[in-house]
Amino acid sequence: MIQSIFSDEHTVVFLQKGPLVFVSVSATRQSEQQLRRELLHVYHQIVSMLTQASINRIFERRKNFDLRRLLFGSEKVLDGLLDVMDSDPSFMLSAVQCLPLPSSSRDALSHILQKAITPDLVFSFLIANNRLVSVVQEKTVLEDARLKPSDLHLLFNLIRASAFQAGEIWMPICLPLFNHDCYFYAYVAYLDPPECTVCLVLLSTDKEAFYAVAECKRKIEEAFASQNALQWVANTQLYYVDDISVANLRHFLYKPSKVLDHHRQLPQFTCPEMEVGYRSQEERIRLLDPYRNMHNRIHSTSRPLKLIYHSAGKETLLAWVTSKFEMFACFTPLVTKKSAISELTKLLRWIKKEEDRLFICHLPKYSTAPQPGRSSTDRGSSARPNTSDTGLLSLL
Template sequence: MHKSENRGSWEFQPEETLIEDSGEFPSCLAQADLNGQNKDPSAGCAVDVPGPSYQNEDIMSESWRQHRKHVFVLSEAGKPIYSRYGNEEALSSTMGVMMALVSFVQAGGNTIQSIFSDNRTVVFLQNGPLVFVSVSATRQSEQQLRSELLHVYHQIVSLLTQASINRIFECRKNYDLRRLLFGSEKILDSLLDVMDSDPGFMLSAVQCLPLPSSSRDVLSQILQKAVTPNLVFSFLIANNRLVSIVQEKTVLEDARLKPSDLHLLFNLIRASAFQAGEIWTPICLPLFNHDCYFYAYVAYLDPPECTVCLVLLSTDKEAFYAMAECKRKIEEAFASQNALQCVSNTQMSCFDDVGLANLRHFLYKPSNVQEHHRQLPQFTCPEMDVAYRTQDEKIHLLDLYRNMHNRIHSTSRPLKLIYHSAERETLLAWVTSKFEMYACFTPLITKKSAISELTKLLRWIKKEEDRLFICNLPKYSTTPQPGRSSTDRGRSDRQSASDTGLLSLL
C-alpha cells in the first residue's frame, strides 16, 4: 500500500518497498517498458549502451593503469559497488584499502578529502552509506573531480532514491548494492564518458537547440495542449539538446528543475538502445526530490532517424496509456503543422558571418540577464572547429576550458579576465555580472585583438538571444482549481506532507 503526497492537482509517489529476501527493486532497469505491454521485470533490461566495455579489463595490465581517470564506488563496509574500468570484484582488495583510509581518518575526527602525488589526484566523497573515489591523471581541480563524483551519486539516486539507499544500509550494513544496480553499470559508464565531453556539467547549465523563437513557440504550444492529470513536465529533445520544456502551473517557483537533474535524464535517454516503441520507467530527480519517483514516458517522434525525443514526466505510475495518448496528440499536431521540419533543418550556432577570423570555439553562459536564465541556467556553443574534430582533440580543448574555469572561479583568488597563450591555441576567459565566456583563438592572436573579436561576438549573441536560448518556460494546468492559489496549495500540501511523514517537494 502506497502513501502519497498531494501537490496541487498531481500526486507524487514515494519509492516502492524493497523485497529483502529476493533483492527485487523497481529501478528504471527493472520496469523499463519498450512497448507499453511488457511490464514483467524478468523480461530483461531495456537500457543498453553500444560501444566498448571495460568491465572485464585485466586490472594488472598496463592499459588499465594508463586510463586518465578511474572512478570507484563502495559501501561503508568496504563492499565494492562499481568501477569504471575492470571488474569491481577483482578490485575488492583495492577498495578495501580505500575504505581503510577513510575509516582511519574518521577515527581521528576528520574527513579525508584528497591525496596528491606527482601525476595523480585522488579525491574522496562520502554521501550517506556510499563512498566515491576518483583517481585522476587530468589537470582537473579537486573541486571539479568531486563535482563529477556527486553526479555519479545522483545518477545512482535517480535509480534507487536516497531514502531507499539509506534504509537498505540501516537494516543491512553489508548489503551488496550491485544486486539492485545490476544492468545499470552502462548508465554510469555513459555518464562518466559524457562528463568528459559535455561542458554543460562544468557550467552547471543546459544547452538548447538554436531555433527561431516563433518555431519554438509553436512547439511549446503543442506541448501545452497535450496534457493529462498528473503530467508535471513535458520535454522535447533533439540531438541531446533541449528544444522545449513546459511545466504544470502547480510546480512552485522554488521547486524548479536543476540542470543536474536534466543531465541525468538526458543520460538515461542517451544510454538507451531503443529506436522505436516507448519506454515507461521510474526515475528520481535528486535535486528536485531525492526520495520520490517520477514516471518517465520516452518516445522518439521521427523514426527511423530517432533524433527528436519526447519525454513526459508523470507522478502516476499507472499513467502509461494516458501519456501514450498525449504523444499521439502531439504527433498529430506536429504532422499537421509540419513542426518537426524546423527542428531537423536547424543548425548549431554558426558565427562565420560575424567576421571573426581568429575565433575557433567558445562557451557562453548568460548570468541573471532575464528571469528565464535564473529559472533554467543555459549555455550556447558552436560545433568545434576543424582543429578539434577527434575525440582526443575535443577532450584536450575541454580540459583547457576546465583549467580556465577553475582558475577564474578560485575561492582564494577569483578573477574576472584570463588571457592564456599556449602552443596550439590562445584562450580567454571573461566573467562579468551578465555573462560567463570561454573562448579559443588561433595561437598568434594578441590580447587586444581577442577582446575586440569577443566584443563583436557578444553583440551577435545579444542579437540572436531569442534563437539561442529558451526565453520563457510555458506552463499549463491539468485540473484547474478556481479560488485556490498556488501558494495556498503549497501551504496545505506541506502540512499534508508533514502528516504523512513524507518529504515535501521543496
C-alpha cells in the same frame, strides 16, 4: 577523514555520501573541487535510479549490503555518464544547451506541448540530438523546487543509455535536486523513427498514468503532423564560428548570468559546432581541459578572477566573467589580449542579436487543474492532482 591525495602525476579525490564512498583517480588538470563535483554527478545518477531514501533504508538494515545487486544492468548508464563528462562542457557550466531555433517555431512547439496534458503531468520536454528544444511545466511547481540543469543532464544520459529505436518506455526516475526521495514516472518516445533524433519526454507523478500520458503523445504527434513541425527541428541551422565573422576565433562557450529571469530558472549556454581540428573525441577533451582549468581559476573561492588570457602552443584562450555573462573562448595562436577582447565584443553583439534563437527565453506553463465552466470530458478527468504518494505535492 581523507578528502584528497596529491602526487606528481595523479590526484585522488574522495566523496562520502551517506553509506557510499566514491573515489576518483585523475591525471588531468582538473581541480579537487571539479573532480568532487563529477563524483557527485555519479552519486546523483545512482540516486536517480534508486532514490536516496531507499539507499539509506537498505544500509540501515544491512550495513554489508552489496549495492551492485540493485545496480545490475545499469553499468551502461554510469559508464555513459563518465564518458560524456569528459567532453561535454554542460557539466562544467552547470547549464543546458538548447537547439538553435527561431523563436516563433519554438513557441509553436511549446504551445503544442501545453495543449497535450493530463492530471499529474508535471514536465514535458522535447529533445533533439541531446539538445533541449522546448520545456513546459505545471504551474504548481514551486519556485524552490524548480528544475535544475544537473537533473536534466541525468535524464538525458539515461535516455542515451536506453538506446531504444522505436516504441515507448515507461520508467521510474528520481530527479535528485528536485526531490531526492521520490520518483517521477517518465514516458519516453521518439517522434521521428527510424532516424530517432527528436525525443519526447513526459514526466508524471502517477505510476498508473501510462495510457493517459501515451494519449498526450498521440495528440502531440497529430499536432506536429498537421503543422509539419518535425521539419522545423530537422531544418534548424546549427552554427559555426565562420558564421559569426569574428577574426581568429576557433570556439567559445557563452553562459548568460543575470540577463533575464528565465536564465535563472533554467541556466543555459551556447557554443558553436566544433571545427575540423576539434571534432575527434581526443581533441574535444584536450580543448575542454584548459577550459576547466580557467573555469576553476575564475571561480576560485580564495582568489576569484574576472579575466584570464592564456597563450598556449596550439591556441590562445581567454576567460571573461562579468555580472551578465561568463565566456570561455579559443583563438588561433599569437592573438594578443587586446585583439581577443576586441573580437569578443563583436561576438557579444552577435549573441545579443541571436538571443531568441539560441536560448529558451521563457518557460511556458500549463495547469492540469480543471478550468471553470469546463466539463470533465474536456480534460479526461476533472480531479486535481492529489497529495497521495504519487501526487505532485508529495514530491514538493
